[in-house]
Amino acid sequence: MIILFGVFLLTLLVITALAIVRSESLFAAVILTGIFSLLMAANFFLLDAADVALTEAAIGAGVSTVLFLGALALTGERERGGSTNRLLALGIVTVTTLIVIYATFDKPRLGDPDAPVQQHVGSWYLEKTPELIDIPNAVTAVLGSFRGYDTLGEVFVVFTAGIGVLFLLSARTPGRPEDFVAADEPDQGLRHYLVPRVVGRMLIPFIFLFGLYVQFHGDYGPGGGFQAGAIIAASVILYALLEGEARALRALPMRVLKWLVAGGALLYGAVGVASMLLGSNFLDYSVLASDPIAGQHIGIILIELGVGITVTGVLLCVFHAFAARGKV
Amino acid sequence: MIIDILSWVFLTAGGVFIFIGGLGALRMPNLYTRMHAASLTDTIAAVLIIGGIMLQAGLTLATIKLAAILLFLLLTSPTASNALASAAILSGVQPEEGKVERRERQG
Secondary structure, eight states, rough: OOHHHHHHHHHHHHHHHHHHHHOBBHHHHHHHHHHHHHHHHHHHTTOOOHHHHHHHHIIIIIIHHHHHHHHHHHHBBBBOOOOOHHHHHHHHHHHHHHHHHHHHHHSSOOOOOOOOHTTTHHHHHHIIIIIIIOOOOHHHIIIIITTHHHHHHHHHHHHHHHHHHHHHHHHOTTOOOOOOOTTTOOTTTTTTTTTHHHHHHHHHHHHHHHHHHHHHTTSSSSHHHHHHHHHHHHHHHHHHHHOOHHHHHHHHHHHHHHHHHHHHHHHHHHHHHHHTTSSSTOOOOGSSSSSSHHHHHHHHHHHHHHHHHHHHHHHHHHHHHHHHHHHH | OOHHHHHHHHHHHHHHHHHHHHHHHSSSSHHHHHHHHHHHIIIHHHHHHHHHHHHHHHHHHHHHHHHHHHHHHHHHHHHHHHHHHHHHHHTTOOOOHHHHHHHHOOO
């Protein structure tokens, strides 16, 4: 049965991908990308990867669609007919496809217990999570504690990407104050459209609350800093779309956002340094409390908080960088 | 037993409404009638399917979560339809009343 669902979803994915490639309207392509991400999220969920599915739905279908639309507002809506060499492209695609298909012959079957991935450290993590960390969601245990270095690296990647986008996009006209706020301009956002505004106002607090729930419930269920950051950023972006970007900037100025971007990564690193100062290895949370397991809990909650803060800050910075670009 | 039958009736009816909605979205002549058809999947089909799953779940935490999902769907999808329709009007897609009248006169 699950194979049937999987094949169905993957077929839809292929159709969507073809439609993205074929569509000449970039607006339609962006919407189709959102659909692609949503299908992908359903696919992840089918494979029991609820955490990844949540991330894909929040970032892929939610935030990145808005960012793509922001980029579209700066460029054209139609694809420019390129002078591409069709035969060359066709050849490359064919060769790549053949290689990928050839590679699948060596792939273990779905859920095969003898697959290399199950033979490696994965089973050890699953065995030791109840004993060493004692939280129900093994994904969070792996992500936050066992592979804390990798996650730190990911946070730095997000941080670096945010800085890169800011460097590229936030070049401002000289003399313009940083927190330029013109919230009383009449045609800001969607303020004329009563229904989306009222419903949006009703929903934003709940989206925000759900983001906090995902953030702090990551130990017990699917969720954690990455997902929560995306959801909270989405709620602020929704506010910006409804009430105008200037008002969102007044609520959360760029100054604060930059502190968030750096502060989250700093918090993560500081937890590592603190555990070093307490006489253990970098990012070994066991020493953060008298009881090693309680220490692990504290450490994971703190680093997830750092992840969430950085992701929120970076996504909002990127959004504002796009939006501010349109006005100049 | 009765609950099982009831939930399957709900789920099947929801599936039928989704099918009708999809068919309408493909076959209707213009944007507004298509939206009208597609809104079927947002409203009655969502209510029926989530209702059916709620009956299956019984009185658990899952039911409360499903109720919350239903509430959010019922709030957001009409809003999305409204935004879509007003965006269509703004970009100059008029409801094609004239076309319909002409066809009726011919027939």
